[in-house]
Amino acid sequence: MSVSSAAPGGHQLALNVHLRDDATLDNFLATESVAPLLPQLRQQLEPCGEPVIFLHGAGGSGKSHLLQASCHLAGEGALYLPLAELLDHPPDAVLADMENLALVCLDDLQAVAGDETWEQALFHFFNRARAAGCRLLLAADAAPRHLAVQLADLRSRLGWGIVYHLPDSDDEHKCRVLAFRAGRRGLQLPPEVARFIVVRAPRALPELLDILALLDRHSLAEQRALTVPFVKRVLDW
Amino acid sequence: MLTLFAPNRFIKDFVANKFSGRIHELVREIEGDHAPDVVLQIGSRPQTADSAAHIAPAATQSAPSGAGGFALEPVERASGPVLSRSASQGSYERRAPTSPANSHRAEPAVAHQPGLSGSFTFDSFVEGKSNQLALAAARQVAENPGSAYNPLFLYGGVGLGKTHLMHAVGNALRAQKPDAKVVYLHSERFVADMVKALQLNAINEFKRYYRSVDALLIDDIQFFAKKDRSQEEFFHTFNALLEGGQQMILTCDRYPKELDGLEERLKSRFGWGLTVAVEPPELETRVAILMNKANQARIELPPDSAFFIAQRIRSNVRELEGALKRVIASAHFTGKPVDIDLIKESLKDLLALQDKQVSLDNIQRTVAEYYKIKVADLMSRRRSRSVARPRQVAMTLAKELTNHSLPEIGDSFGGRDHTTVLHACRKIKELRETSSDIREDYKNLLRSLTT
Numbered sequence: 001m002s003v004s005s006a007a008p009g010g011h012q013l014a015l016n017v018h019l020r021d022d023a024t025l026d027n028f029l030a031t032e033s034v035a036p037l038l039p040q041l042r043q044q045l046e047p048c049g050e051p052v053i054f055l056h057g058a059g060g061s062g063k064s065h066l067l068q069a070s071c072h073l074a075g076e077g078a079l080y081l082p083l084a085e086l087l088d089h090p091p092d093a094v095l096a097d098m099e100n101l102a103l104v105c106l107d108d109l110q111a112v113a114g115d116e117t118w119e120q121a122l123f124h125f126f127n128r129a130r131a132a133g134c135r136l137l138l139a140a141d142a143a144p145r146h147l148a149v150q151l152a153d154l155r156s157r158l159g160w161g162i163v164y165h166l167p168d169s170d171d172e173h174k175c176r177v178l179a180f181r182a183g184r185r186g187l188q189l190p191p192e193v194a195r196f197i198v199v200r201a202p203r204a205l206p207e208l209l210d211i212l213a214l215l216d217r218h219s220l221a222e223q224r225a226l227t228v229p230f231v232k233r234v235l236d237w
Numbered sequence: 238m239l240t241l242f243a244p245n246r247f248i249k250d251f252v253a254n255k256f257s258g259r260i261h262e263l264v265r266e267i268e269g270d271h272a273p274d275v276v277l278q279i280g281s282r283p284q285t286a287d288s289a290a291h292i293a294p295a296a297t298q299s300a301p302s303g304a305g306g307f308a309l310e311p312v313e314r315a316s317g318p319v320l321s322r323s324a325s326q327g328s329y330e331r332r333a334p335t336s337p338a339n340s341h342r343a344e345p346a347v348a349h350q351p352g353l354s355g356s357f358t359f360d361s362f363v364e365g366k367s368n369q370l371a372l373a374a375a376r377q378v379a380e381n382p383g384s385a386y387n388p389l390f391l392y393g394g395v396g397l398g399k400t401h402l403m404h405a406v407g408n409a410l411r412a413q414k415p416d417a418k419v420v421y422l423h424s425e426r427f428v429a430d431m432v433k434a435l436q437l438n439a440i441n442e443f444k445r446y447y448r449s450v451d452a453l454l455i456d457d458i459q460f461f462a463k464k465d466r467s468q469e470e471f472f473h474t475f476n477a478l479l480e481g482g483q484q485m486i487l488t489c490d491r492y493p494k495e496l497d498g499l500e501e502r503l504k505s506r507f508g509w510g511l512t513v514a515v516e517p518p519e520l521e522t523r524v525a526i527l528m529n530k531a532n533q534a535r536i537e538l539p540p541d542s543a544f545f546i547a548q549r550i551r552s553n554v555r556e557l558e559g560a561l562k563r564v565i566a567s568a569h570f571t572g573k574p575v576d577i578d579l580i581k582e583s584l585k586d587l588l589a590l591q592d593k594q595v596s597l598d599n600i601q602r603t604v605a606e607y608y609k610i611k612v613a614d615l616m617s618r619r620r621s622r623s624v625a626r627p628r629q630v631a632m633t634l635a636k637e638l639t640n641h642s643l644p645e646i647g648d649s650f651g652g653r654d655h656t657t658v659l660h661a662c663r664k665i666k667e668l669r670e671t672s673s674d675i676r677e678d679y680k681n682l683l684r685s686l687t688t
Contacts, residue, residue, distance in 0.1 A: 033585060036563070036570035050562070076282070079244065089247065096245040100281065127423045127456075131352060143586075145552070153457065153490065156395035160555050162562045165586030 022209075023068035029180045031173060037164045041070050044135050045102055050161040051130060055139045057166030060204040063139035066166075067105040070137050077102035083118075084111035091121035098125060099132040109140035109158070110147055119151040126157045136161075169205055174198045177205060178212055182226070185216050189226050196228050200237055211235065239264060239273045242281050249277050352421045353411070357404030363529050365522025368398055371515045375402045378484060379409035382452055386511035388475075388485035392492055393515035396553030399488040402515070403454045406486055410452055420447075421454040428460070428467045435466075444470075448477045452484040459489050462498030472503055479509070518554065520606045523547035526554060527561055531575075536565050538575050541681060545577050548603065548685040549588055560584055577684065595638045595686050597649045604631040607682055616651035629661035630679060636662055638686055 030038055043049045055063045064082075071080040079101055086094055091112070098104050112118035129136055140147055143165065144158035169177065175194040182189035189212075201211050218234045219226055231237070241260070243249035252260075257275070265272045359379070364372055371393075377385040389406075391399045407419045427447075434443035447453065453474075461468050478485055489496065492514075493507040518526065524540070524547045531538035538561075546564070550557045567583035568575050581588065605612045608627040615628050628650060635646045636658065643655035650658075668675040 033582070036566040036583070039570065040566055079248070093245070093247040096247065098244050101244055124423075124425045127425065131423075145556075152395050156553060156555055159559055162559050162566070163587070164563070167586075 023065045024072060025066070025069045027181060027184050028062060028065055028069060029173075029177045031167055034164060034166055037066075040162065041066060041137070042073065044070065044137065045074055049135060051133075052126075052136045052138065052157070052161030054144060054158055054161065054163045055137075055166055056141065056143050056163070058141060058168050060206060061166035061168055062205070063166060064107055067107050067137055067139055070103065071105050074103045078105070079103070080105045080107065082107045084108035087111055087115075087118075091118045095121050095125040099128040099134045101134055103135045103137065104129065105137040105139075107139045109138055110142060113140075113148040114150060116150065119149060119154050123151055123154040123157065126154070126160075171195075171198050174205060174208060178208060181209060181212055182216075185212070187212075187216055187219065187226060193226050193228055193231060197231060201235075239275045240282075241275065241277050243277060243279055244281070246279055249279050253277055353407045353419065354404050355408065357401045358408050359405045361529070361533075362398065362401055362405055363518075363522060363526045365518050365525065367516035367518045367522060368402075371399075371402055371513045374511055374513050375406050375486075378486065379406045379413075382406075382410055382484040383482040387479060387482075388487050388507060388510040390487050390489070390493060390507050390510060390512040391515055392489045392512065394490065394517060394553065396555035397515045397517060398554060399515050400456055403456065403486050403488060406484075407452065407454055410484075414451075418449065418451045419454070420450045420452070421456070423456045424458045424460040427455060427471065428464055431467055431470050444474070447474045448481070450478070450483060452486070453478060454486045456488050457490065458487050459491065459496055461503075462496060465500075468500050468503055472500070472506075475503070475506060479506075485510075517552070520544075520547055521609070523550070523554075523557055526557060530558055530561055531565075534561075534565055536568060536575060541684065542575055542577055542580055544681055545580055545685055546584075560587055563587075597635055597639060597641060597646065600631055600634050600638065600686060601649075603686055604634065604682060607678070607685075618651070626675075629665050630675070630682065632658045632661040633665040633679075634682060634686065637683070 025038055025041060028038070037053075037055075040050060040053065044053060055066060057063055068080055071078045079098065081094070081104065083106055085108075106122075109122075112122070126136070128134075138158060140158075143163060144155055147155065147158070149155040149158070175191065175198050178194045178197060179189045179191070182194075197208065197211060201208050215226060215231060215234060218224070219230070224230050241252070243252060257277075260275055261272075264275060359372075359376065362368075362372060371391055374386055374389055375391075378387075378389050391402060393399055404421060407421055410417045410419050431440075431443060434440045461471060475485065487507065493499070493504050493512065496504065524543045527543040527547055528538060528540075531543070542564075546560055547557065550560050564575055564580050564583050567573075567579060571579070573579050601612050601615050604627050605615055608623075610624060610627060614624045615631055617624065619625075632646060632650060635641065635649070636643065639646075641649070643658045647653040647655045647658045665675065665679065669679055670676075
């Protein structure tokens with residue numbers, strides 16, 4: 001979530017708890033089909049912005065990254081809620097008065113699909129959000145019509161704005177993402193090293209990026225360039 | 238002192254439990270020995286010029302809609318009503334009248350905030366066979382509120398335009414009489430307000446508020462089901478409004494008699510006015526809706542492109558609009574004009590989901606819909622040109638697009654002979670060379686059947 005405070009002298013201090021600091025829209029490497037989404041996310045809080053944007057795709061396709069990045073961008077008045085982690089809490093309490101925020105990002109909607117109490121609470125929250133002009137950025141592992149949502153009214157509202165599918169990353173895209181993110185860290189990642197990592201490491205992109213962070217730290221500490229032998233040694237492969 | 242604001246109690250407690258240690262740690266790290274006390278509060282920071290500028294775009298804007306139009310200030314953010322939710326606390330409270338003009342009144346003022354979306358008007362409503370009855374009824378009500386049909390009860394599936402029509406009446410009423418007290422709300426809001434009024438011992442204000450309107454528009458009344466106390470209260474409100482000749486418009490996702498958990502006396506009263514269904518839009522209306530939306534977005538949408546989208550997205554208007562928005566976003570992003578290639582590219586995932594196998598059944602449905610005849614007509618013995626020509630087109634497409642044998646194809650068209658199919662194919666081939674209409678029809682159908 002994003003909490004902020006007014007420190008003496010009008011100086012603002014923003015504490016971002018629970019959000020990955022490295023989740024920004026700038027460091028998201030979009031595939032061609034998703035590229036038009038990024039300007040829409042940037043503009044979502046503008047008067048012309050979309051009231052509801054729904055992203056779906058498999059794990060590791062970048063949904064959480066984009067939700068958290070939007071939350072960062074919006075700053076104060078934005079909230080990121082991973083529903084999978086909130087499943088056991090009373091939905092009415094979780095969603096109470098959320099419509100007074102500028103942007104609410106709800107991740108892992110599939111986690112609450114089929115849960116009657118959650119579905120009703122979300123439906124009513126959507127209506128309140130719409131009336132109050134609160135923008136919604138939603139993510140799930142399937143498109144609205146393929147989610148196991150029982151409440152038809154809710155399902156139709158999920159697809160109210162625009163729905164984007166984030167495609168699975170293939171190995172080639174993962175290599176490109178790694179090189180891109182390495183570049184943003186000021187690291188040179190030669191293509192053969194990227195391929196070396198991608199074919200050996202766990203398949204999910206978040207884990208690949210964790211590996212990149214680890215390599216970055218070691219490379220900085222040892223003042224070494226990223227080469228296959230270096231990667232082998234650091235990762236003990 | 239450092240104050241952290243949470244939007245509700247849950248988040249406040251959540252942060253207090255999970256993050257307070259980390260927050261204190263960070264504050265000490267940043268501020269050193271002079272670290273301020275940290276306080277968690279529900280609400281939002283009092284708006285400074287600085288923060289107002291930050292929040293303003295979202296907070297002050299009106300309820301957004303697919304059309305991106307302007308709407309009146311929603312109830313939640315209004316100041317003044319005696320019974321209102323405070324924007325920061327979200328609580329239902331009695332408020333002292335704020336303006337001097339109100340303060341001398343003996344009774345607390347009951348201000349009515351319409352909560353209407355300005356973009357939902359009759360002008361922006363696309364008429365079609367599926368909704369023309371409901372539209373006509375709504376227009377009648379707008380012209381003769383309280384007398385034409387009271388209540389007007391609109392029912393039908395999601396995303397078909399019930400809410401749009403309801404707002405359109407409200408907006409028309411306000412246009413005729415700007416001080417008309419028109420209140421639109423979702424049924425859940427009525428329930429929530431009532432519950433809070435009961436808690437705060439303010440049920441009389443609640444009653445006065447809802448009974449002093451000129452028109453009360455309640456959306457999705459199916460959510461009253463099984464809420465007995467709310468139904469009771471609504472029943473009395475309903476009677477009071479009906480007696481007073483004040484207009485009511487209600488929407489529901491199904492026919493009132495089929496609503497479980499709703500009192501019989503309410504169901505029967507809903508039928509006192511006019512009950513009218515809104516059906517899913519047929520192809521022609523879907524095309525018209527797309528053209529209308531494209532026009533509003535000032536984007537050129539060629540008719541064959543509109544047809545292409547409308548043919549594939551059949552479920553409801555919301556999905557149709559969502560698809561068009563993505564196409565428009567792609568067009569803006571790539572700088573390309575909208576055409577079928579761009580649509581295929583930008584809606585790849587959506588079309589893949591919607592894409593059905595090209596089957597005989599599908600061809601027959603698509604052709605029948607295109608020519609606005611029934612699938613049964615294609616199977617029938619009728620030989621009038623209005624039926625025979627589409628049948629021939631469908632047979633030709635079936636030969637072209639499926640691997641079925643000619644006897645199989647003939648059989649699927651009401652048990653016809655394979656020579657009939659052959660004849661149809663020859664005829665259509667010939668007509669495609671001589672008639673531009675048939676050429677165009679065939680091209681459109683072929684396109685819409687093959688992604």
